[in-house]
Structure formats: C-alpha cells, structure tokens
Amino acid sequence: AQTVTQSQPEMSVQEAETVTLSCTYDTSESDYYLFWYKQPPSRQMILVIRQEAYKQQNATENRFSVNFQKAAKSFSLKISDSQLGDAAMYFCAYRSEETSGSRLTFGEGTQLTVNP
Amino acid sequence: KAGVTQTPRYLIKTRGQQVTLSCSPISGHRSVSWYQQTPGQGLQFLFEYFSETQRNKGNFPGRFSGRQFSNSRSEMNVSTLELGDSALYLCASRRDFYSNQPQHFGDGTRLSIL
Numbered sequence: 296a297q298t299v300t301q302s303q304p305e306m307s308v309q310e311a312e313t314v315t316l317s318c319t320y321d322t323s324e325s326d327y328y329l330f331w332y333k334q335p336p337s338r339q340m341i342l343v344i345r346q347e348a349y350k351q352q353n354a355t356e357n358r359f360s361v362n363f364q365k366a367a368k369s370f371s372l373k374i375s376d377s378q379l380g381d382a383a384m385y386f387c388a389y390r391s392e393e394t395s396g397s398r399l400t401f402g403e404g405t406q407l408t409v410n411p
Numbered sequence: 412k413a414g415v416t417q418t419p420r421y422l423i424k425t426r427g428q429q430v431t432l433s434c435s436p437i438s439g440h441r442s443v444s445w446y447q448q449t450p451g452q453g454l455q456f457l458f459e460y461f462s463e464t465q466r467n468k469g470n471f472p473g474r475f476s477g478r479q480f481s482n483s484r485s486e487m488n489v490s491t492l493e494l495g496d497s498a499l500y501l502c503a504s505r506r507d508f509y510s511n512q513p514q515h516f517g518d519g520t521r522l523s524i525l
Binding site for chain 2 (some may be wrong): 328330337341342347396397399400401
C-alpha cells in the first residue's frame with residue numbers, strides 16, 4: 296500500500312516571501328500522479344498543482360512549483376511571493392496510474408500561515 | 412460551469428440513526444468518489460462509483476454504503492451511526508474512471524453525531 300507523509304504540521308511565511316512544504320511518499324509502483332491540494336477554511340479542496348511520475352520536468356503553475364525527486368520519493372511544494380490568500384491547509388496526495396480509478400492517498404496536511 | 416455540489420452542508424444526528432448524503436458531480440463527469448476527513452485519521456478514501464457501479468472501496472465497515480444514479484449523482488449512506496462517524500464528508504468528481512484528469516471536490520457535508 297502507498298503512504299504519504301508530510302512532516303511539517305505547521306509552517307509560517309511572511310507575505311511576499313518564499314516557503315517550501317515537504318512531502319515524501321512510499322510506493323513500489325512506477326506509474327503514478329502526485330498532487331498538492333489546498334483546503335482553506337471554506338473546506339473546499341482546491342487543486343494547486345500536479346506531477347506525472349514519468350515526467351522528469353518539475354511542474355509549475357504561476358507562483359507554485361514542485362521539486363519532484365522520484366528516486367528519493369520526495370515531492371515538495373514551493374510557493375513564491377506568498378500572498379495572504381495562500382493561507383490554508385495543504386495536502387500532498389498520491390494516485391496510482393497502474394490500478395486506475397480516482398483513489399487518492401493523502402498526507403496528514405501542513406497548515407500554512409501567511410503573516411502580513 | 413457549476414462545480415461539485417454536496418447537500419446538505421451541515422447535519423446533526425444521534426447515535427444509532429442513519430444518514431444519507433448527496434453529491435452532484437460537475438456536468439459531464441461520470442466518476443464520483445467519497446472521502447472522510449477527521450482530525451484523528453485525516454483524509455480517507457471511502458469508495459468510488461462509475462457507471463452506477465462501485466469500482467473501488469476503502470477500508471470502512473459495511474455500515475458505509477453508496478450508490479450512483481444514471482445521471483451520475485451519487486449518495487452515500489451511513490447506518491447505525493457512531494460518535495466516531497462525526498466528520499467532514501467530501502465528494503469529488505472526475506470525467507471518467509480511466510481519465511488522467513484530476514478530481515474536483517465539493518465543499519463537503521459536516522456530519523455531527525450527538
């Protein structure tokens with residue numbers, strides 16, 4: 296079974312600064328997807344960024360980028376120029392490509408605070 | 412385009428009762444998944460439905476069940492409620508079971524058991 300670990304329960308960053316959230320995972324599969332989701336107090340889980348395991352290039356979405364290290368099974372999220380609206384709980388998630396379906400395995404989450 | 416709609420938003424029940432939660436996926440999406448979110452266990456996968464058939468199931472007791480209708484709307488039912496069933500229940504939809512597209516989540520139903 297796959298597991299996802301986020302070792303930072305809480306992180307804080309100053310507005311306009313950069314912060315990196317860590318995520319490691321364990322799997323014996325070679326084909327999978329990794330995701331970062333954001334959950335603000337409104338509760339809706341919002342997709343931030345995703346990475347296909349077969350792609351060596353790190354995904355980027357505007358101020359959000361990832362550092363995907365497949366051999367190390369590491370998938371960190373970097374938020375540049377942090378904004379107050381980035382404050383939320385961030386979840387790292389894994390989805391198998393080998394077994395099909397939508398099943399996501401989530402990490403424990405990292406609560407991000409953005410200080411003005 | 413409307414997002415994933417979950418009803419009701421809040422629900423209060425007592426132990427031993429049963430409850431039904433509803434989820435309407437994004438138009439055109441045919442796969443619906445359900446997750447339970449609690450402070451202690453985090454986010455856990457319950458089950459996935461596609462073409463009115465359960466395709467995947469998480470490690471939950473038989474008290475948790477679901478179904479999907481021909482219009483792709485899904486319901487999940489929890490019978491004989493226990494205090495530990497208090498949680499945020501999230502629904503997510505995807506275009507289809509084999510798609511490589513990501514899931515889109517609803518706002519969830521907050522279930523409280525007294």
